[in-house]
Amino acid sequence: MSQDTSDACPATSEGAPGATGCPVTRGTYDAPPAALGPDSLTWKYFGDWRGLLQGPWAGSMQNMHPQLGAAVEEHSIFFMERLPRLLRSLYPIGGVVFDGERAPMTGAEVRDYHIPIKGVDAQGRRYSALNPDVFYWAHSTFFMGTILTAEHFGGGLTEDEKRQLFDEHVTWYRMYGMSMRPVPASWEEFKVYWDHMCRNVLENNYATREVLDLSTMPKHPSLQWIPDFLWSAYLKVLGPFAVWITVGLYDQPVRDLMGYSWSKRDERLHRLFGRSVNLAFKLLPTRRRMHPRARAGWDRATGRIPVDAPLVHTPSRNLPPVGERDNGIHYLGAACPVQKTQSA
Template sequence: MTDRPDAQTPAPLGPGSLTWRYFGDTRMILVGPRAPVLQNMLPALGQGVLDHSVFFTDTFARVKRSTGPILDTVYGAERSAETGHKVRDYHRDIKGTMPDGSRYHALDPETYYWAHATFLDNMLYGIETFIRPLGEAEKRRIYEESKTWFRMYGVSDRVMPDDWEAFQAYWTRMLDEEIVPHKTARYGVGYVKKGLPAPPKVPAPVWRAVSPPLNAVARFLTVGGMHPRMRELLDLPWSAADERRHHRFAKAVRAANRVWPLLPEAARYLPQARRAFRRARPR
């Protein structure tokens, strides 16, 4: 859990990186909650959320509080390391005991890197599903950028795979051997079977009218964006017909990408990315 010395903090990512181009792209939203659900399927991380987070009482607040600082770490330019260290420090007191009596800590390198790896996977999957195929050289480039990004947190990188090929082996092992249907992950996808919770300010009759299509869309995006191993462990039904529909949906999104550059930047990128692009433009 030792921090990296400041002298070893790498130069931040910038507008020339593929990560800047895609991580804050609003099309990533179409992936659904693939990354946070995967995070919570690692026992230590799921337990930390169960014991310490407001996830169960205010799910959307937890997601918003986590996503913003991570985007700022990617797009913060010269402030990326400062922001990354703040993100790390949020996790210093997240520790406790697992059901088997072993101890966990959010800053254990294995646990912290897993959370980061799920964001990398989410971006790669989102690009290839909804934007365009990536060549092997581009995947290696994005992976190398992810190493720079991870080092902005100032957490030990001893478990980080050396290269893209090693990361692929790591990812396969984690999916095959390490993730479980933790209670936190099951809760996070509970609305797939039970429906979305009614927002507190929406009248009950209105919610009864609008919730069926919203529930259908939420289920489609959530389960459709998951790795088959996640669906298997979480017992989420997904038929061959569902898979065909999702492929057709992704193909339609990719076809619409021809007009994507014509849309306003506010429609194409999240606020953190837009602010970074503005700062990086020549004055």
């Protein structure tokens, strides 16, 4: 049975400021919303390098959604270029939080990459990346990923802090100009939503299993100097360890869905690993803990660089293959005309 796509963005001329493609439709904002700033908990917890530890968790959780998994399987080249895709995506995704007054434009940019992604999956179910339920599910994994990173690899969170992060994630989501219909009204309602998704909606599908299989992950372009046999040996160690970290972040219904066991010993070791990460992370200089897009946001907010300084974009080594750059679904760094406008 096809999921409802009635709130997906229709083709009209009403767009977000500076955006093309998918418009800001009924139920979204009439004017660009106020962006999050350095006084928010999201700025404190989102955008540091510890977030990479929950990367396979976020990717797999997103792909477990039937529509999103079908879209990745049929449209994405992620499995051909995992590391460049991951590393370049951090720039616009982080920009929706850290770009200040330009954050709504960055959100519209991210949203518009999803316009062509639609179709019918192998079971005859229609899917669209701009179905509000699908788009919000992806966003909810960024929000929960922030909470999990703070809980498992940071100093932990209180319930009041989780409520504040929930309220901030609503502000964050408004940057995309999407329908707010799927967004729960409170942190308590979100927990009910999340549990429902984990128990009743998510599925064990090809795209999810592939995210968790690192055995054939291609080398990043900057790592081509590593001999193939050493890379293969590295993946044999990294793969199971990354899956173990990921399984420790799953809710129990998701572990059951994917067929993973989790013992009390696993839980103790996972917590010990998380505490070790947090202690080691505190030894780094504050600015070096941050992704470049987040660091630039803090630098603008603290006066280190001008507030209208050009946005930081991914290095060219992370760009998609040349033959894939014209289909409109990829972030292209400073090479994209829209992004040049933002950076001006």
